[in-house]
Amino acid sequence: MKATLDHIGIAVSDMGDALAFYRDALGLEIQAPEDVESQRVRAYFVPVGQAALELLEATASDSPIAKYVARRGPGLHHITLRVDDIAAALAQLSARGVRLIDESPRPGAHGSLVAFIHPASAHGVLVELKQTV
Amino acid sequence: MKATLDHIGIAVSDMGDALAFYRDALGLEIQAPEDVESQRVRAYFVPVGQAALELLEATASDSPIAKYVARRGPGLHHITLRVDDIAAALAQLSARGVRLIDESPRPGAHGSLVAFIHPASAHGVLVELKQTV
Numbered sequence: 001m002k003a004t005l006d007h008i009g010i011a012v013s014d015m016g017d018a019l020a021f022y023r024d025a026l027g028l029e030i031q032a033p034e035d036v037e038s039q040r041v042r043a044y045f046v047p048v049g050q051a052a053l054e055l056l057e058a059t060a061s062d063s064p065i066a067k068y069v070a071r072r073g074p075g076l077h078h079i080t081l082r083v084d085d086i087a088a089a090l091a092q093l094s095a096r097g098v099r100l101i102d103e104s105p106r107p108g109a110h111g112s113l114v115a116f117i118h119p120a121s122a123h124g125v126l127v128e129l130k131q132t133v
Numbered sequence: 134m135k136a137t138l139d140h141i142g143i144a145v146s147d148m149g150d151a152l153a154f155y156r157d158a159l160g161l162e163i164q165a166p167e168d169v170e171s172q173r174v175r176a177y178f179v180p181v182g183q184a185a186l187e188l189l190e191a192t193a194s195d196s197p198i199a200k201y202v203a204r205r206g207p208g209l210h211h212i213t214l215r216v217d218d219i220a221a222a223l224a225q226l227s228a229r230g231v232r233l234i235d236e237s238p239r240p241g242a243h244g245s246l247v248a249f250i251h252p253a254s255a256h257g258v259l260v261e262l263k264q265t266v
Contacts, residue, residue: 001159001160003161004181005138005141005181005183014256021231021255021256024229025225025226025231025254026136026226027225048138049136049183051182051184053212074257074258075257092160097158098154098158119208123143123145124144124206125143125207
């Protein structure tokens with residue numbers, strides 16, 4: 001299939017410290033944050049060409065990002081690949097024995113559809129698929 | 134400064150297992166591997182739009198990738214941002230107190246210049262800067 005890198009999710013434990021690097025030291029543009037209630041995270045997008053960095057801060061202690069940071073510390077969390085037809089992509093992966101976290105697409109930001117692949121089937125990397133509208 | 138995502142470095146412990154996912158299940162194009170002697174790694178680039186995934190396999194037990202995999206397992210390892218003037222970027226970062234692994238640029242693949250920023254100054258992320266020629 002054809003896949004384009006959409007963004008890299010970065011788990012952050014202290015957004016002030018992260019912004020001191022990306023905004024103040026590197027001088028990159030930081031977009032207005034967006035809350036993703038279902039994941040209990042606040043996301044700051046940082047455009048870097050066609051792709052973006054997504055700085056992710058937990059907004060509740062049971063957020064997946066809070067659990068990740070508690071276990072591994074802040075750092076690279078996931079990559080998101082944009083595909084034309086997410087349902088077809090998930091069917092293809094299932095047929096090849098890939099373990100999916102989301103068996104069917106669920107709503108993401110801005111009307112997109114998203115699904116996560118289990119890192120056990122992606123050699124240790126958490127991969128998100130995304131279809132935009 | 135202006136920065137464009139060049140690639141994401143992914144530490145691999147078993148290239149066959151990684152290729153089974155990226156090449157066979159996802160169906161992505163994998164470029165011919167390239168050995169980077171100075172880092173004792175073999176790198177497979179996987180284009181995903183303007184950016185690429187860089188699958189990194191250690192070629193010696195003292196490779197930084199071998200050490201990383203032994204400590205944390207396979208997974209996301211670093212991000213590489215392309216800048217127009219790497220010397221100016223490093224000077225700007227130094228002036229703002231950012232800790233650098235490479236104080237001055239060193240030769241990378243295809244005549245590029247590269248330098249790593251210490252994760253302690255980048256909120257836990259290993260960031261490489263790259264200037265192409």
